[in-house]
Amino acid sequence: MRSFVAVGAPVDPVVALTRIAWLLERRRESTYRVEAFRKAARAAERVGVEELTERATAGTLTAIVGIGKTTASVIAESVAGELPGYLADVQQTSPDSLASGGDDLYLAIRGDLHAHTDWSDGGAPLDEMARAASALGHEWLTITDHSPRLTVANGLGPERLRRQIDDIAELNRSSDGTCHILTGIEVDILDDGSLDQTDELLDHLDVVTASVHSKLRMDAAPMTRRMVAAVADPRVDVLGHCTGRRVAGGRGARPQSVFDAAEVFAACAHHGTAVEINSRPERVDPPDDLIELAYDLGCLFAIDSDAHAPGQLDFKALGAQRAERLGIEPDRIVTTWTLDRLLAWTAGGTRSSR
Template sequence: MNPLAALDAPVDPVVALTRIAWLLERDRQSTYRVEAFRKAARAARRVGADELARKASARTLTDISGIGKTTAAVIVEAVDGGLPGYLADLQASAPHSLAGGGQEIYRAVRGDLHAHTEWSDGGASLEEMAAAATALGHDWLAITDHSPRLTVANGLSAERLAQQLEDIGELNRESGDGARILTGIEVDILDDGTLDQTDEMLGRLDIVTASVHSKLRMDAAPMTRRMVAAVSDPRVNVLGHCTGRRVTGGRGSRPPSVFDARAVFTACAEHGTAVEINSRPERVDPPDDLIELARDLGCLFAIDSDAHAPGQLDFTSLGAQRAEQHGIDADRIVTTWPVDRVLDWAASDV
């Protein structure tokens, strides 16, 4: 399923519900509405095509837990061989791209080094995120759920992370030609620059994206030391949303952290740590002047979605537009690389 190509009738009911959820997420609609369609898709898949058709004919779909009046109407129209009106309206109004530029770089993107699942504060399963990455045409996707100290985001203990690694291994074995899922974490950078996960677990991961989530208003000197220590750690591959700012969104705005960006980005360049261009519309992080500084200092970059749901993976088009605007060559963007090159880079000390 290509989310950027409109579906025509006939369409499978589960595909129709999934596509609606995707388009709503892409348009940043309410989580409640999105989850209603995702829950209905799960319920429809669980019931099976034959029973779904029988209940659609009998108009008893709402007897199935997880299917309400609106989602039942979508299923009925799909079962009857038509294109559900709800889906048709969304497709007609959806822009081909979320960004006004950057298409050449966006087409070059092969993967994403920052994505969340329901294991921490995401809204979808590993399987759903993997399917979405495949649908977008990604070759690979790193799952980077939060680390334990971020309890508000249900951060993963070492034990839970170990279980997730087993589940990712099984998913990859069963995926066939689908996107390869890389093991990873968005690890908190602690106050002294150390990392919020055990050494043993960090050593087992394909990708480590490190971010500051606490004491964002720390004074510039200790914040700089904190960040330099983290990006100099050979296990860290990506510096996530470096200023921590929010420029818009339901949770309000937040000013950027203050630190010596030249010192931090110099350390990134020296240690081969990529500076993330975080593509979430409420972050737009780093700001323009810091992207240019990192570019001029020779840093690598990662255009990441920071997706917390399948439809948000397409946020990378916004990051691609910013990379183009600031003249960043595609080969300096690690998320345009094939998976073997990414893994070699991530495993290297420099």
């Protein structure tokens, strides 16, 4: 299994720079390093291949704002019809899979219900996330940027969300159709269990993933009521990273929230709300024992990347490994479903299907 199928010479310089950024993100390299290639790709796209070729011959590529010595070498080799050495090295040294196991389930996954763009706290624009999803073989991808209360993540108020919905419609109209982009939101679950977006917009979206981002140390009883109220809302399709824990990463560890998991998952099962298996390596959320409890109670699941950059879409391999190890059948995982079946489910038509 190989993610982001390797490209060879000749390769467009923008494709080469973008592919390097994706693979570095997948390996969790520094944001600064990744952004250098992304900026160079944007600069190269603005300039065009003809000028890039002229400047490569003249040795003036680094005079273009956003292009440095390393990225200039990538461009020069690319316009010369060669596979850039930097890209060849990154492709060669990137592991075939991020996980040791779960390959069959990985291949069965058709899409993702939780991904962010630079509209909120993601690192790439909508169209680049779509191209990366297509390169991974996704049939569909849901954009779930944050809701307005999460100001630290530049959450989308109603007007910005409406504009994003329009942009997604235009992107789908102009795409080659290999990966359909769904409208969505990662909506904050407020203290009383209500949702941080207008009713009109929540009704309009293809997918609603609901997550707790505040007061994570709330006492168990009110936290349980809060989560049950959210998953019982007919507009909520997925309960995101339910414990809120962090087990690793640059921002440090964080304990899981305390709530009556049996009551919350029973509500998920009753209302047909999927429990997210969040694939981010710093989350591993829910822990195994809670996944097993949700399974025993009859819940559906969603293996999601929670990607904040294109290369992170392949985090799904980590979720697939866990789900396969815990014996979850693919049909219980909504991210293995066809687009038509998924949309029938989010519209409420198959909420009782198990």
